[in-house]
Every structure is written in C-alpha cells, then in structure tokens.
Amino acid sequence: MSDRAGILARLRAVAVEATPLPELAGDWTTSTDPAAWFGDVLASVGGDCRAVADHRALAAGVEQLCRKLAATRVVSEVDGVAGALGAGEGGGSVAPSEVQLAIVRGEWAVAENAAVWVSDAMVTERATLFLSEHVALVVDRERLLSNMHEAYERIDVAACRFGAFISGPSKTADIEQALVIGAHGPRSLTVFLVG
Amino acid sequence: MSHPELANRFVEDGERAQWHDRSLWYVRAKRDRAAHAIPEWERLRELAAAIKANVRANLADYLERFEAEARKHGAVVHWAEDAAAHNQIVWEILRSRSVTRVVKSKSMLTEECGLNPFLEQRGLEVVDTDLGERIVQLRDEPPSHIVLPAIHLRKEEVGELFERELGTEPGLSDPARLTEAAREHLREKFLAAQAGITGVNFAVAETGGIVVCTNEGNADLGTALPPLHIACMGIEKIVPRAADLAVFTRLLARSATGQPITAYTSHMHGPRAGGELHIVIVDNGRTGMMARESYRQSLGCIRCGACLNTCPVYRRSGGYSYEAVIPGPIGSTLGPGRDPARHASLPYACTLCGSCADVCPVKIDLDRQLFHWRSDLVTSGLSSPRKRRASRLASLIMRHPRLYRAVAKLARVVAARAPGATSAVLSGWTVSRDLPEIPQRSFREQLEDLGDE
Structure with missing residues (x-):
C-alpha cells in the first residue's frame, strides 16, 4: 500500500463523531473610524500610516519619504508615482537586493491588525517586497476594512500564486524578547491611505 | 532522564530560572492584553475548536480535496508515512536537482523528523533562517520553545556565539546590533540558496493553498529567491475553507506573542513563475493519535506556544527538561502519544491547574489529557514504581x-x-x-x- 493510501485508510478506519462546519458570519467588531484604528495599530507594530487626500498628495508624500530615508534607488509599481520621481519602472532597472525603497499597491487594508493584502499582481518580482530596505504600500481608503472576516470575504486568495497580509516591517524578538525592527526584510513600512 | 531530574538541573541556577520564568510571563501578559482587546475572543476560540473538530471527522476527504486543488495550481504533492519517508522524499527532490545549499524557515515538523541532520549527513548545507532557530542551530542545540526557540539564552551568550561563529566584535550584547549581524550573515545565505524549505501553518482544502506565518519575513525570502520550494506539513494542518483563515489568523499571533497578526501571513497557490513547489504531507504517528479518542483533540494544535508561556512548570523548568521536540503542556500529551515509555514522566510535569486549556486558542482539553495519561501510564505499568506503590497504598487506605x-x-x-x-x-x-x-x-x-x- 502506498503511503498515501495507508494514511487515508487509517483515517477512514477511525469513527470520529461528525460535527458540522460552523457558520462564520457574526457580529464582528467594526469601527466607525477604521482609518484611525488602522493608524493606531500600524504604529503599535512599528509601521507608519500617512493619510493623503489624492494622487497628487500621494506623490508629494512619497517624495518626502524618499528624502527622509535618503533613498535614491527607488522602485515604484504604483501608477503616477514612479514618473514623478523618475525612478526605475516596473522594478526592472534595479536588482531587488539593491532597492532602498519599494512602493507597491496594496489591494485591501484591515484595521484590526494593520494588515495590508498585497499579491503577485501588484509586484513584478515578489522578492522586492522582502529584500528592499524600506517598503511603502499604497491603499485606497475605500478599501479599508475593519476585520479579517471582511477581508477573506472579499479576497479570492486562490486567484494569485502569491498573496500576503503584511502588517508592519520585518521584526524579531528572538534575543531576550527585545523587539528589533528589520530582521531580514524591510526596516520600515509606510502605508499611504489615499482618499 | 525524567522531567524532575532535568528540571532539577535547570533550577540549580536560581537566578536564571527566575529570569526564564519572568521572560515567559511577560509574553503571557502580552497575550492577555491582545486577547482582551477583542470582545469576540471566546467566540473565536469556540469557532476554531468547532472547525478543528469538523476537520478531524473529515480529514481524509479534506486531504484528498487539498491534494487535487494544489495539483491544479501546479504543486507536486507527496505523502509520507513517517519521518524516514519524509526525509527520503525531501532528499530525493534536492538530490535530483543537485541542490547543496538550502535555507529553511521554522518548521516544528522538520524538527520532529530530524531533517537537518539527515540532509547534513548527505553533504548539504542547511541554514535555519529564523533568528532564534539560527542561534540554537549554531549552538548545536534544539529549540527550547516552539515559537521562541532561544528563549533560554541571555544576550551575552548570543554575543559570545556570534563572536565565535560570525566574527562580531567581542563583548557585543546589544540585541539590535546582534540582529543586524545575523541579518547580514543570513542575507548572503538567502541569496546563495538553491532551495527553500518551509513548514505550513494552514493548508486550505477548498483552494489547495498553503499559508505560512512569520515575523521576520524569512519564509518569504526563502521561497521568493530560490526556484525550488519544499513545504512540509502534518496531516492536521488542514482548514476546510479560506474563510476559516480569518478565525485562525486572528487567534494565532495574539495567542503566541500578543501581536494582532504576524508581520507576514503569506498565501501560496502553486509555485512562483518558473519555479517548483513540492508539498510533503506527513503522518508520522498522527493517524495513531486520531485513533485514541482521549487524545484526539491535541491534533487541533496550531503551535502558538500559549500553553508553554502560561504553564507554571514549563516556565520554571525550561524547555530542555522535557527532552521532547515539543515541550510544555501540549508536548506532554504529544510525547507519550508517540512513545509512552520514553516520555512517561511528562504527564506528571503538570499541576493540573488548567491554565493551558484556558489560554489554548483551539480549546484543547490539555489538563484533562494529562490527567488521563497518568491513569493510562499506571494501567500499562509505565509510571514510576514509587508512584505506583504510593497510589496502590492510598487506594487501599481510601477504600x-x-x-x-x-x-x-x-x-x-x-x-x-x-x-x-x-x-x-x-x-x-x-x-x-x-x-x-x-x-x-x-x-x-x-x-x-x-x-x-
């Protein structure tokens, strides 16, 4: 018998009491001001939320961020932002390991845990999200949700080969529980909420 | 050696034992704050327990569905009866592609299977990339905690280790600078790796996708850079629907470290463009656990470590006193399930206070299981002779x-x-x-x- 057949046969030989799969709909916590909630939680996980009114304000905000980080090798995957900076287009001109700041569009943001959903469809190369020194995510304010139940209702996770909820910068507390930002991945994470 | 003997050694250094206790209590307190901040916390725990109960009742069907869906996305699915079969499968995949350099992100399953030494004996370089795991790997030690692998070490000890292994300056003990040194060291390993091995936090039956959660981003670097990704999972990692992930991602990090979610919660459906994804589904005693009704619930464990952090015995005796891949309350029921004779002292490393069951995000009846193990061990003659004599005498007197x-x-x-x-x-x-x-x-x-x- 193959390992597969053996495992399945042993599982089927055990009579486990049948229980229904529970309904997940519920009165889950929401907020009347999810943007404030999102910003507070993002700050608590080491990130920074900037609310910008429109795409012009976004471009100005990104420019300001570049100056603050003294970033010259900037890759933008957000329409209208790269042009303003004259940075590399589509991530092609700078190797991911050399990127100082990557600007990527997030599809959804979740207030309860400051997670932003980013998928393959938004980046030319997946590694950019993790190798860049700093990452900025751009999310439309109308795509800000309260909790994870709302997020999984809207996101088809199987539509892309890769999709991730990103909440703040890379971090570790593996040495004496001391929080250190910038473990392997980005040392900072800024989220621009547009609108 | 038995748990009391090993725990005795740990408490010999009273100052360190107290520091260990305080460190874990700090994590437990963070978990409490995170849990209390969510009004629906208990509802989430109930849902998680109900989903896991449904998974146990239909696991064979869900695994078949998962396999079929994963294949549609281009993943190659393998099945392994035990640790030896698992290691052999992983080795075959690596060998046939002439891989010699592998980066790994945290996986308690590969610890359980002894994958690292198995591959190292065959000439491969296997680098654990989670910072805590890398630290214990360089010290040639196993992890002492399932989420915080190096929780037993002081920063000065990490400094000495890095001075010896990575050439950092003598006397360095600042966690930020030590982490920076590890970052540079591991960045080279990531860029040079030919394959990445990860564990799996959740495998979604209806979509055929796997979910991996880390704070450091090491699983993502390890799978975004090399063309080959091998993901190793126990059969119990299945969740039926993508929507169930909402329940588990809300519970996991809050229970583990008090964070609202891990920094990276990555969903993978098939290999990345031009790459390969192999998923190895492992039994290694889990179907046996399923057959024992009293202990079946422990298959629902999502490896958050909350029961370790709250356990008065674990906090005061340290992970190594359990001599098991998984220590703490959950390890004390999983260990005897695997090898009752070898782990016979573990169900007694428990005050039956029940705090573990109270914090468990999937509501495993841990204290009841440990109590049950004691009677099983007595019945099968595996408890210590002294305990048996004492129990018989007490029983005689009470009757x-x-x-x-x-x-x-x-x-x-x-x-x-x-x-x-x-x-x-x-x-x-x-x-x-x-x-x-x-x-x-x-x-x-x-x-x-x-x-x-």
Whole structure:
C-alpha cells in the first residue's frame, strides 16, 4: 500500500463523531473610524500610516519619504508615482537586493491588525517586497476594512500564486524578547491611505 | 532522564530560572492584553475548536480535496508515512536537482523528523533562517520553545556565539546590533540558496493553498529567491475553507506573542513563475493519535506556544527538561502519544491547574489529557514504581474507612511526637515547602465533641 493510501485508510478506519462546519458570519467588531484604528495599530507594530487626500498628495508624500530615508534607488509599481520621481519602472532597472525603497499597491487594508493584502499582481518580482530596505504600500481608503472576516470575504486568495497580509516591517524578538525592527526584510513600512 | 531530574538541573541556577520564568510571563501578559482587546475572543476560540473538530471527522476527504486543488495550481504533492519517508522524499527532490545549499524557515515538523541532520549527513548545507532557530542551530542545540526557540539564552551568550561563529566584535550584547549581524550573515545565505524549505501553518482544502506565518519575513525570502520550494506539513494542518483563515489568523499571533497578526501571513497557490513547489504531507504517528479518542483533540494544535508561556512548570523548568521536540503542556500529551515509555514522566510535569486549556486558542482539553495519561501510564505499568506503590497504598487506605481512621490517627500521634517523621515520608514534597501543622484531633473527633455539647 502506498503511503498515501495507508494514511487515508487509517483515517477512514477511525469513527470520529461528525460535527458540522460552523457558520462564520457574526457580529464582528467594526469601527466607525477604521482609518484611525488602522493608524493606531500600524504604529503599535512599528509601521507608519500617512493619510493623503489624492494622487497628487500621494506623490508629494512619497517624495518626502524618499528624502527622509535618503533613498535614491527607488522602485515604484504604483501608477503616477514612479514618473514623478523618475525612478526605475516596473522594478526592472534595479536588482531587488539593491532597492532602498519599494512602493507597491496594496489591494485591501484591515484595521484590526494593520494588515495590508498585497499579491503577485501588484509586484513584478515578489522578492522586492522582502529584500528592499524600506517598503511603502499604497491603499485606497475605500478599501479599508475593519476585520479579517471582511477581508477573506472579499479576497479570492486562490486567484494569485502569491498573496500576503503584511502588517508592519520585518521584526524579531528572538534575543531576550527585545523587539528589533528589520530582521531580514524591510526596516520600515509606510502605508499611504489615499482618499 | 525524567522531567524532575532535568528540571532539577535547570533550577540549580536560581537566578536564571527566575529570569526564564519572568521572560515567559511577560509574553503571557502580552497575550492577555491582545486577547482582551477583542470582545469576540471566546467566540473565536469556540469557532476554531468547532472547525478543528469538523476537520478531524473529515480529514481524509479534506486531504484528498487539498491534494487535487494544489495539483491544479501546479504543486507536486507527496505523502509520507513517517519521518524516514519524509526525509527520503525531501532528499530525493534536492538530490535530483543537485541542490547543496538550502535555507529553511521554522518548521516544528522538520524538527520532529530530524531533517537537518539527515540532509547534513548527505553533504548539504542547511541554514535555519529564523533568528532564534539560527542561534540554537549554531549552538548545536534544539529549540527550547516552539515559537521562541532561544528563549533560554541571555544576550551575552548570543554575543559570545556570534563572536565565535560570525566574527562580531567581542563583548557585543546589544540585541539590535546582534540582529543586524545575523541579518547580514543570513542575507548572503538567502541569496546563495538553491532551495527553500518551509513548514505550513494552514493548508486550505477548498483552494489547495498553503499559508505560512512569520515575523521576520524569512519564509518569504526563502521561497521568493530560490526556484525550488519544499513545504512540509502534518496531516492536521488542514482548514476546510479560506474563510476559516480569518478565525485562525486572528487567534494565532495574539495567542503566541500578543501581536494582532504576524508581520507576514503569506498565501501560496502553486509555485512562483518558473519555479517548483513540492508539498510533503506527513503522518508520522498522527493517524495513531486520531485513533485514541482521549487524545484526539491535541491534533487541533496550531503551535502558538500559549500553553508553554502560561504553564507554571514549563516556565520554571525550561524547555530542555522535557527532552521532547515539543515541550510544555501540549508536548506532554504529544510525547507519550508517540512513545509512552520514553516520555512517561511528562504527564506528571503538570499541576493540573488548567491554565493551558484556558489560554489554548483551539480549546484543547490539555489538563484533562494529562490527567488521563497518568491513569493510562499506571494501567500499562509505565509510571514510576514509587508512584505506583504510593497510589496502590492510598487506594487501599481510601477504600477502607476504619483503616483510614487508624492510619490518620497514627499520623497525628507520630506528627505530635516526632515532627520530622512525616516530612521524611514525603521527602520529595517537602524539599522546598513545609507541611502545614497537623491538628491533634481529627475533623470527625471534633464533630463528635460538638454533638455532645
């Protein structure tokens, strides 16, 4: 018998009491001001939320961020932002390991845990999200949700080969529980909420 | 060695033992704050337990569905009966592609299977990339905690290790600078790796996708850079629907470290463009666990470590005193499930306080299981002879009221005349605590006196 057949046969030989799969709909916590909630939680996980009114304000905000980080090798995957900076287009001109700041569009943001959903469809190369020194995510304010139940209702996770909820910068507390930002991945994470 | 013997060694250094206790209590307190911040916390735990119960009842069907869906996305699915089969499968995949450099992100399953030494014996370089795991790997030690692998080490010890292994400056003990040194060291390993091995936090039956959660981003670097990704999962990692992930991602990090979610919660459906994804589904004793009704719930474990952090015994005795891949309350029921003789002392490394079950995000009845193990171990003759003799004697006395009264009277007389004698009988118990004063008259005698009045 193959390992597969053996495992399945042993599982089927055990009579486990049948229980229904529970309904997940519920009165889950929401907020009347999810943007404030999102910003507070993002700050608590080491990130920074900037609310910008429109795409012009976004471009100005990104420019300001570049100056603050003294970033010259900037890759933008957000329409209208790269042009303003004259940075590399589509991530092609700078190797991911050399990127100082990557600007990527997030599809959804979740207030309860400051997670932003980013998928393959938004980046030319997946590694950019993790190798860049700093990452900025751009999310439309109308795509800000309260909790994870709302997020999984809207996101088809199987539509892309890769999709991730990103909440703040890379971090570790593996040495004496001391929080250190910038473990392997980005040392900072800024989220621009547009609108 | 038994848990009490190893725990004795750990507490010899009292200052370190207290520091260990405090470190874990700090994590437990963070978990409490995160849990209390969510009004629906208990509802989430109930849902998680109900989903896991449904998974256990339909696991064969869900695994088949997962396999079929994963294949549609281009993943190659392998099945392994035990640790040896798992290691062989991983080795075959790596060998046939001439891989010599592998980066790994945290996976308790590969620890359980002994994958690292197996591959190293065959000439591969296997680098654990989670910072805590890398630290214990460089020290040639196993992790002492399932989420915080190096929780037993002081920063000065990490500094000495990095000076020796990575060439950092002598005397360095600042966690930020040590982490920076590890970042540079591991960045090279990521860029040079030919394959990435990860564990799996959740495998979604309806979509065929896998979910991996990390804070450091190491699983993502390890799978975004090399063309080959091998994901190893126990059969119990299945969740039926993508929507169930909402429940588990809300519970996991809050229970583990008090964070609202891990920094990276990555969903993978098939290999990345031009790459390969192999998923190895492993039994290694899990179907046996499924067959034992009393212990079945432990298959629902999502490896958050909350039961370790809250356990008064784990906090004060350290992970290594369990001599098991998984320590703490969950390890104390999984260990005997795997090898009752070898892990016979673990169900006794427990005060039956029940705190583990109270914090468990999937509501595993851990304290009840540990209690149940004790009776199983006694019945199968695996508990220590001293414990068995004591239990038999106690049982005899309890079943015979007159004998009970006579023995109690004798104890009172002896205690009054020679206070040290009762302590000598209970020597293990009285090492670090005194017995309460024994009254001269029993409750029954006192009650009879009252009746006379």
